[in-house]
Structure formats: C-alpha cells, structure tokens
Amino acid sequence: MNLFADIRELVVAELQALMAEGALPQGLDLAGVAVEPPRDAGHGDMATNAAMVLAKPAGMQPRAIADALAARLMADPRIAGADVAGPGFLNLRLEPAAWQGLVREVLVQGTQYGRSTLGQGRRVNVEFVSANPTGPMHVAHARGAVVGDALAALLAFAGYQVTREYYINDGGGQVDVLARSAFERYREAHGLSPEIAEGLYPGDYLIPVGTALKDKYGASLLDQPESVWLADVRVFATDMMMAMIREDLAALGVEMDVYSSEKALYGTGQIEAALERLRALDLIYSGTLEPPKGKAPEDWEPREQTLFRSTAFGDDQDRPVQKSDGAWTYFAPDIAYHYNKVVRGFDELINIFGADHSGYVKRLKAVVSALSENRVTLDIKLIQLVKLLKGGQIVKMSKRAGTFVTLRDLIDEVGPDVVRFVMLTRKNDVALDFDFDKVTEQSKDNPVFYVQYANARVNSILRKARSDASLDVSDAALSAAHLVHLGHEAELEVIRKLGEWPRLVEIAAKGHEPHRVAFYLYELASDFHGLWNKGNDDDSLRFLQEDAAVSTAKIALARAVGVVICAGLGILGVTPVEEMR
Numbered sequence: 064m065n066l067f068a069d070i071r072e073l074v075v076a077e078l079q080a081l082m083a084e085g086a087l088p089q090g091l092d093l094a095g096v097a098v099e100p101p102r103d104a105g106h107g108d109m110a111t112n113a114a115m116v117l118a119k120p121a122g123m124q125p126r127a128i129a130d131a132l133a134a135r136l137m138a139d140p141r142i143a144g145a146d147v148a149g150p151g152f153l154n155l156r157l158e159p160a161a162w163q164g165l166v167r168e169v170l171v172q173g174t175q176y177g178r179s180t181l182g183q184g185r186r187v188n189v190e191f192v193s194a195n196p197t198g199p200m201h202v203a204h205a206r207g208a209v210v211g212d213a214l215a216a217l218l219a220f221a222g223y224q225v226t227r228e229y230y231i232n233d234g235g236g237q238v239d240v241l242a243r244s245a246f247e248r249y250r251e252a253h254g255l256s257p258e259i260a261e262g263l264y265p266g267d268y269l270i271p272v273g274t275a276l277k278d279k280y281g282a283s284l285l286d287q288p289e290s291v292w293l294a295d296v297r298v299f300a301t302d303m304m305m306a307m308i309r310e311d312l313a314a315l316g317v318e319m320d321v322y323s324s325e326k327a328l329y330g331t332g333q334i335e336a337a338l339e340r341l342r343a344l345d346l347i348y349s350g351t352l353e354p355p356k357g358k359a360p361e362d363w364e365p366r367e368q369t370l371f372r373s374t375a376f377g378d379d380q381d382r383p384v385q386k387s388d389g390a391w392t393y394f395a396p397d398i399a400y401h402y403n404k405v406v407r408g409f410d411e412l413i414n415i416f417g418a419d420h421s422g423y424v425k426r427l428k429a430v431v432s433a434l435s436e437n438r439v440t441l442d443i444k445l446i447q448l449v450k451l452l453k454g455g456q457i458v459k460m461s462k463r464a465g466t467f468v469t470l471r472d473l474i475d476e477v478g479p480d481v482v483r484f485v486m487l488t489r490k491n492d493v494a495l496d497f498d499f500d501k502v503t504e505q506s507k508d509n510p511v512f513y514v515q516y517a518n519a520r521v522n523s524i525l526r527k528a529r530s531d532a533s534l535d536v537s538d539a540a541l542s543a544a545h546l547v548h549l550g551h552e553a554e555l556e557v558i559r560k561l562g563e564w565p566r567l568v569e570i571a572a573k574g575h576e577p578h579r580v581a582f583y584l585y586e587l588a589s590d591f592h593g594l595w596n597k598g599n600d601d602d603s604l605r606f607l608q609e610d611a612a613v614s615t616a617k618i619a620l621a622r623a624v625g626v627v628i629c630a631g632l633g634i635l636g637v638t639p640v641e642e643m644r
Contacts, residue, residue: 109154133146136153171538245276352365376432454500527607564583625639
C-alpha cells in the first residue's frame with residue numbers, strides 16, 4: 064500500500080472526470096501531476112501541484128483548476144480537507160482513519176511493506192568495488208562496497224532484477240608490480256633480504272604470499288630470470304589477493320554474483336569485436352591528438368593512433384584505444400567489458416567508481432550509448448573520500464597495509480553493521496568523516512545507535528506486553544486492533560512517517576540514492592523516540608494502558624515502526640538489534 068500513490072490516483076481520476084464533463088480541456092497530459100508531502104507540515108498531510116502544471120496547457124488560471132479539483136476531492140471519504148493556497152497549490156488533509164489503516168497494512172505485509180513494482184523486472188548490473196587485486200581493500204573501497212551493495216538491495220526491493228558484479232583489473236601493469244613485490248617476499252621466505260624498490264608494494268600482507276610461493280615452488284625460482292617466473296607468480300599472487308578481497312567483502316556482508324576478469328578479454332577477440340562494432344558506426348578512426356596541456360611543442364611527438372570519437376558525445380577530446388605500436392590502451396578493454404554487459408542483455412548499467420575516476424564518466428557513457436544504440440543507460444556514481452578520526456585526530460595508517468587503513472581494520476574496530484550504516488550517512492559524492500568516538504557513543508548524534516535503539520525499544524514494549532499484561536502481540540492479533548485509539552497528533556505523526564516509506568523507496572531507487580534510506584530511518588526513529596518521550600509526561604501516550612484494546616492499538620503502532628526499521632536496515636545490510644545493554 065502506497066497511500067501517496069493512492070491519493071495521486073484519486074487526483075488523476077477526478078481530473079479525468081473534470082475533462083469528461085468539460086470543466087477542463089480534453090486530452091491534458093497528467094504525467095506531471097504529483098502528490099507529495101507539503102514543504103510545511105502545518106499546511107496538511109499531502110499537497111498536489113495539479114493546478115500549477117495544468118494551467119498553461121489548459122489555458123486557465125491555476126486557482127480555478129484547484130477550486131474545481133478541491134470540490135470533487137472532498138467527496139472522497141479519505142479526504143478531510145482540500146485547501147487552495149497561493150496561486151493554486153492544493154493542500155490535502157486526510158481523515159485519521161486513512162492513516163490508521165496504514166498500521167494494519169504494515170503488519171499484514173510485514174517487511175514486504177513498501178516493496179515496489181517500479182523496476183518491472185528490468186535487468187540492472189551494479190558494478191562496484193572492482194579494486195585492483197594488488198592488496199587488501201582500504202576504507203575508500205569500503206564506502207564503495209557499501210553504497211553498491213545497498214543500492215543493489217534497494218533496486219531489488221523496488222522490483223528490479225539485479226546483478227552485483229566485481230571487475231578484476233588483472234590485465235594491466237599493476238599485476239606485474241604485484242608479482243615482483245611478491246617475489247621479493249618469496250626471497251624473504253628463503254632467508255634473503257627483500258629488495259622493496261621504489262614502486263613496489265611494501266605492505267606486510269605480501270609476506271604470506273611469499274611463504275605460499277615457497278611452499279609451492281621451493282627454491283626453484285630463486286636463480287631464475289624474471290621472464291621465467293613472472294607469469295606464474297602473477298597468477299598465484301593475484302589469486303591470493305582476490306581470496307583476501309573476497310574474505311574482506313564477506314566480513315562486510317557483501318556477496319558478488321559475478322566476478323569478471325579484465326585479463327579474460329585479451330586474446331579472445333572480445334576487444335576487437337567491440338571496436339569493430341564502433342567502427343561500423345563511424346566512431347573509430349585513425350588520427351593524432353593535440354599535445355597534452357603543459358607540453359611544449361618541441362616535447363611533443365604526434366603519433367597516429369586508433370581513436371574513439373567520444374567528442375561526439377560531449378567529451379572534451381577523442382580517446383585512444385590502440386597505440387601506434389599496436390598495443391591496446393587501458394580504455395580498449397573497458398570498451399569490451401561494457402560491450403559484454405550490453406550483450407548479456409542488461410537494461411541498465413550502474414558503475415560505482417572512486418572520485419579519481421571522474422574523467423571516465425563521459426567516455427564510458429558514450430561507449431555504452433553507442434554500443435547499445437541508446438537502448439542501455441549507464442549511471443556512474445563517484446565515491447568521495449573517507450577521513451577516519453579518533454579523538455579529533457586523523458587515524459594513522461595501517462602498518463600491515465603499509466600505506467592505508469584497511470577495510471578489515473575498520474570492521475575489527477567497530478563491526479560491519481556500524482561500518483555499513485555510517486558509510487550511508489552522507490550522499491556518495493560528498494566527503495565523509497568516520498569519527499570513531501561518535502559512532503561508539505550512545506546518543507542522538509550517533510545515527511546507528513539512534514535507529515537501533517528505536518528497534519530495541521519496540522522489542523522491549525513487546526516483551527513487557529507479553530510478560531506483564533499477558534497480551535497477544537503476534538502480528539495477526541495486532542493487525543486486528545481497533546486502531547481508532549491512535550488519534551493523538553503525536554501518534555498520527557509517526558503513522559504519517561510510516562506512510563512515506565513506499566514513496567521513499569521509489570524516489571531512492573529512481574535516483575540510485577541508497578543514502579536516502581538511512582536518512583529516512585533516522586527520521587522515523589526520531590519521531591518514534593519523540594512519541595516515547597511524550598509518554599513520560601502524558602500517560603495516555605504510553606504504549607501499555609489499563610484498557611487492553613487501547614494497549615493493543617498502541618503496541619500495533621510500535622510494532623509497525625519496528626517492521627519498517629527492519630525492512631530499511633535489511634536494504635542497508637545492517638542486522639537489527641532487538642535488545643541494547
């Protein structure tokens with residue numbers, strides 16, 4: 064049940080009736096008509112822009128449309144008031160019974176309440192993390208992992224068919240550096256001093272790799288030239304790094320559906336096939352680029368390369384896909400990989416990238432648009448940096464990683480649920496401060512605690528009702544409660560917030576914004592805590608009353624809050640807490 068959608072259907076039906084009777088011109092496009100919460104809660108429960116968006120095409124004053132619509136809406140038993148404001152906005156007040164019925168609906172549907180058919184089964188690929196397999200994941204990867212996983216869960220909740228995918232960057236020069244770094248640890252395992260030259264990976268996490276290489280190869284590689292051992296060590300080290308990355312993701316509660324390898328694109332004809340498709344569209348040509356900015360002409364040697372016409376899609380320059388010596392650029396396998404996604408039949412693609420990949424956005428969108436003939440959309444979400452703070456100071460780097468704080472460090476410190484929730488307390492394109500002091504304090508300033516505490520309070524009410532009042536607090540019994548007893552404005556305020564949940568799910572899914580779920584849960588928890596606190600001053604607002612029927616209704620409201628909190632936390636990948644000590 065989506066009460067906002069239901070009232071919009073009512074508004075549209077009455078507008079169609081006005082057209083049928085000649086009060087409005089025939090054939091007006093009603094797609095832009097919206098029903099949403101008013102900016103000022105004091106103006107009513109809902110507001111519609113119908114008169115404002117229809118005035119120009121109807122050739123009428125918006126207030127005249129609003130007056131006619133208001134008169135018709137008042138005939139519906141759910142509408143308690145329809146007030147025209149300003150130039151033609153229409154504010155609606157609903158009868159308490161319309162809101163009270165939501166509590167029953169939540170209890171009947173359980174955590175399926177708010178689930179949407181918005182996606183209509185469209186296939187969406189969400190690619191996220193995709194960290195280079197050269198070491199453990201760091202804090203920035205953690206944020207990308209959480210955003211990607213929560214977004215995938217949100218889209219599934221909204222009716223999409225979702226695939227979570229990790230792209231293993233195992234085809235570039237960085238895996239050669241990994242192999243050389245691991246070989247030094249292999250030498251170390253044999254009692255030799257490792258030569259960690261500049262440019263190699265210095266982290267202690269490669270020590271176990273060196274030991275494992277010794278176990279497999281013994282001393283057979285020690286005196287061999289790089290040309291003999293590089294390929295085997297590269298595969299071995301990459302596999303061990305990916306095993307560690309999978310373990311770290313599992314510790315965070317992230318499971319990928321697909322792992323795709325960049326290396327698997329080479330030598331298989333996939334790169335060539337993708338470029339040939341672009342060539343057939345006249346988007347691949349041979350040419351030379353202008354000198355890079357800052358290069359003096361005498362330092363620049365123009366070379367003919369194979370280029371992609373990304374300027375045709377708004378990019379600032381065309382992009383090379385093959386060098387003059389025939390070698391592929393880093394962009395070529397990216398094209399093939401996205402063509403592979405298109406061929407697999409996805410309707411929408413979403414990539415979660417680090418902020419340092421902002422230059423990729425236009426060219427990749429251009430490629431997907433061209434390869435799919437505009438059938439497939441690509442949305443790229445850029446993840447801004449995370450700053451770790453403790454005692455007001457920036458947390459020092461991890462000794463194990465050598466250069467950064469690892470995801471596992473973070474999980475070991477505060478647990479996966481805290482990591483996941485906090486990473487969604489800011490929009491993805493805004494930098495985030497992860498303050499260890501704040502996320503461990505029990506206060507309203509700690510959003511994780513505040514939301515979990517609300518759910519724990521709900522469960523404490525249920526436990527107390529079972530033991531002290533001997534009430535049946537099963538969802539079946541609570542859904543049969545006489546909800547007319549929920550008439551206080553503070554109670555209705557909480558119910559209105561419950562009513563926003565289905566609408567919020569669709570808005571967040573359309574915008575690919577899982578952080579909206581975290582924001583909503585905090586607001587719902589705040590309203591519920593506010594109702595709880597009002598009960599300290601007004602006995603009539605306490606959840607347990609002498610009258611069993613009144614108690615059952617109030618407990619039903621609390622339980623409905625818990626149901627929605629659990630549904631929202633489920634999308635975020637956070638385990639609800641039933642009791643706090």
